[in-house]
Amino acid sequence: MMLKKITVVLFCIGLLSFSFISKNDNNHILQEKENIKTLALPNHLNDGTEWEFQEDLSDDFNYTFAPSNQKTDFGDGKWYNFYQSKWDGPGTTYWKYNHVEVDGNDLLIKSSRWKGDGEAAPKAFRRNKMNKPKGGISAGCITSNKQVLYPVFIESKASVANIVLASDVWLLSPDATQEIDIMECYGGKEPGNSHFAKSIHVSHHSFIRKPFTDYQPRDKGAWYNREGVSGWGEYCWNNGDRKYVRTGVYWKSPVHFEYYIDGELVRVLYDKAVATKLNGKWEFGYPTMTDGKLDKEWGKQKITLYSTKDTYSFSELEKASNTSSVSIIDPFKFQGGKGFTKPLNIIINLESQDWHVKADRTPTDADLANTDKNTMKVDWFRVFKPKM
Structure with missing residues (x-):
């Protein structure tokens, strides 16, 4: 006993x-949790450059911020819980203050069905978008209080929402004429969206606002695919045990953008040429125009192949650029032929874009009721500048 x-x-x-x-x-x-200041930068950036961590623009989201029904700064004043202007979103999107939260580990960007007369603040900038009063999407959006300017490396670690909405991390000038997309991902594999769900869109836009005109590279290389991932929303949701993907851009100069995914260099745009890693090989090429219009091939922007290599080479990209007469950054000179020179705000959001809604790629009520799947999570966001 x-x-x-x-x-x-x-x-x-x-x-x-x-x-x-x-x-x-x-x-x-x-x-x-990963120390965003000391976590290794992508190998390609370790070329002898000395990098300085930008504390005032970086955030590990290891604090709490409760949803608010008014426009509010958070994160020691680094962010506020809305878009950079009064506009409340594209397509059937209605950005709402209270769809933003920080839970001590992650930034949470939420989505739900827009409630019309019972909507949360702010009141809709324009009601019944796309003539779909019962099809609106309330979603979260945050904007930085400070701006970034080249040369600068920006990276986030995010978990894409497993729903037919765009999970976005991007940069935009206050006048909305220059945009760099760090991550644009249409996560959910619901009917009609499986083609887009498998890709991460890495791109940029050069705009004229009036009349509205938009240029972005539309070649196949602007859509990043990974073997074994048939849908980034499904991959990141991982049956509730969330996974994350790192996406970054080195905005090196007005005409030089480098894109990184999980620390790997995957695409570089420089002046009049582009290099993209496709199926394990680097393809170097350049755009062409005929009668003032960009040439197309198989429904996408045509890129004339200059060379193929096993590894990335900037000198090879320079050669391709010197062969070309058409800018890959701004071929129609919407920015006056100067490239991207304006300070850019940092924006993180979910949105329901009009071209998807027109094709009936839009969340159901059931999708929007599942708060586990319909939330975009961001573990951290960091910014570095090369020491001058």
């Missing part, structure tokens, strides 16, 4: 110890 009592006591002590250790292990794990 005495032996049994001793055994029971030891067992109970063991359970208490296990519980204590487990709890402390969890705290330890939280404390050991």
Whole structure:
């Protein structure tokens, strides 16, 4: 009997110890989240350049910010919970203040069905968008209070929402004429969206606002695919055990953009040429025009192949650019032939874009009721500048 009592006591002590250790292990794990200041930069950037961490623009989201029904700064004043102007979103999107939250680990960008007369703040900039009063999407959006300007490397670690909405991390000038997309991902594999769900769109836009005119590279290389990933929303949701993907851009000069995914260089645009890693090979090429219009091939922007290599080479890209007469950055000179020179705001959001809605690629009520799947999560966001 005495032996049994001793055994029971030891067992109970063991359970208490296990519980204590487990709890402390969890705290330890939280404390050991990636240090965004010291986490290694992509290998391609380790070329002898000395990089300076931009504390005032970077955020590990290891704090809490409760949803608010008014426009509010958060993150020590780095962000506010809306878009950069009064406009409240494209297509059937209605950005709402209270669809933004920070839970101590992640930034949460949420989505739900727009409620019309019962909508949350702010009131709709324009009601019944696309003549779909029951098809609106309330969603979250945040904008930085400070801006970035080249040369600068920007990277985020995000988990795409597993729903037919765009999960976005992007840069935009205050006058909305220059845009660089770090990540644009249409996550959910619902009917009609499986083709888009498998890709991460890495691109940029050069705009004229009046009359509205938009240029963006439309070649096949602007859509990043990964073997084994048939849908980024499904991949990131991972049956509730969220995965994350790192996406970054090095805005090196007004005419030089480098795109990175999970630390790997995947695409470079420079002046009048582009290099993209496709099927394990680097393709170097350049755009062409006929009678003032960009040439197309198989429904996409045509890129004339200059060369193919096993590894990336900037000198090879320069050669391709010198062969070309058409800018890959701004072929119609909407920016006056100067490239991208304006300071850009950082924006992170979910949105329901009009071209998807027109094709009936839009979330159902059931999709929007599933808060686990319909939320975009951001673990961290960081900014570095090369030391001048």
